Amino acid sequence: MHNGERTKSWNMTKQIRSLKESQEIPELDLAYNVGIIYEAGLDTTNIALEVFTLACATQPRFMTSAQEELDRVVGRDRLLDFSDQADLPYISAVVKEVLRWRPVSAGGIPHAVTQDDEYMGYRIPKGATVIGNHWSIHMDDSIFPDPMSFRPERWLENPDLPLYAFGFGRRACTGQHISNNSLLIIIARILWAYDVKPGLDGDGKEVEIDDMAFTSGFNSRPEPFEVRFVPRSEKVVEVVRREFDEAEKDIDVLLQGVREAQGLSAAAAIKR
Numbered sequence: 001m002h003n004g005e006r007t008k009s010w011n012m013t014k015q016i017r018s019l020k021e022s023q024e025i026p027e028l029d030l031a032y033n034v035g036i037i038y039e040a041g042l043d044t045t046n047i048a049l050e051v052f053t054l055a056c057a058t059q060p061r062f063m064t065s066a067q068e069e070l071d072r073v074v075g076r077d078r079l080l081d082f083s084d085q086a087d088l089p090y091i092s093a094v095v096k097e098v099l100r101w102r103p104v105s106a107g108g109i110p111h112a113v114t115q116d117d118e119y120m121g122y123r124i125p126k127g128a129t130v131i132g133n134h135w136s137i138h139m140d141d142s143i144f145p146d147p148m149s150f151r152p153e154r155w156l157e158n159p160d161l162p163l164y165a166f167g168f169g170r171r172a173c174t175g176q177h178i179s180n181n182s183l184l185i186i187i188a189r190i191l192w193a194y195d196v197k198p199g200l201d202g203d204g205k206e207v208e209i210d211d212m213a214f215t216s217g218f219n220s221r222p223e224p225f226e227v228r229f230v231p232r233s234e235k236v237v238e239v240v241r242r243e244f245d246e247a248e249k250d251i252d253v254l255l256q257g258v259r260e261a262q263g264l265s266a267a268a269a270i271k272r
């Protein structure tokens, strides 16, 4: 937190410090509040990207449909950006399917019931712990037929399908819009630029990848597996290099841009 306060530009530490509500909160609690955003946001989105990569390597059929959409909407001369988002329904469906197929918090998060309740004849007293198990819900084949198949099409066929990867109720993930946007842009750019394929063994044969090999824990991620990111053409390599060279890389400039885009008021130096 102290490092955050010493930077030149805007950041989340300064933003939280500037809020009226923060003034009465003890320093350590404030540090946890800042830290949770990092902790809750970074690993979860990374895991979802690993799951996406796993889906590409083990159930590659969907990549063709995704790349058809990208080539039609974006063309081959530029990297896509957020202005393309509304025209990429298939990629949005890929993001949802990633979060359904292997939910990051597979076992769900315990919640306390705020009032006496009844469900299917079971009495659930106030204060009892209930857990909505994300894995079981997402694998319910009466709602998601053939649930082990990675099929983004299911979200286009039925846009009302439920997705519970971000949890439930008033404690549901506060970062879900950030993460949906991050996943969409990263997944779309990867698929625009690369074919994602299994790695090769010593004999040049594609390695077998187990799509059920996951770590256990609160969040669970795929066990390490090998893949290749194969550029789809020479032109793609040229565009990626050009965009990288032109991209802003100064973190202070980037963060200041976030502040301006969001209309946030926190000044660079905040008095306590």
Ligand code: HEM
Pocket: 036, 037, 040, 041, 042, 044, 045, 048, 104, 105, 109, 165, 166, 167, 168, 169, 170, 171, 172, 173, 174, 175, 176, 178, 179
């Ligand atoms: C793929 C990405 C993500 C997944 C799968 C995910 C999933 C979840 C889940 C399951 C919960 C608990 C919900 C419940 O209690 O039922 C949660 C809570 C939370 N998430 Fe996320 N999350 C993701 C990304 C993010 C990001 C990017 C941020 C912030 C930038 C974030 C911030 C939070 C916070 C602050 C909470 C606690 C909310 C509360 O207890 O009131 N998450 N997330």
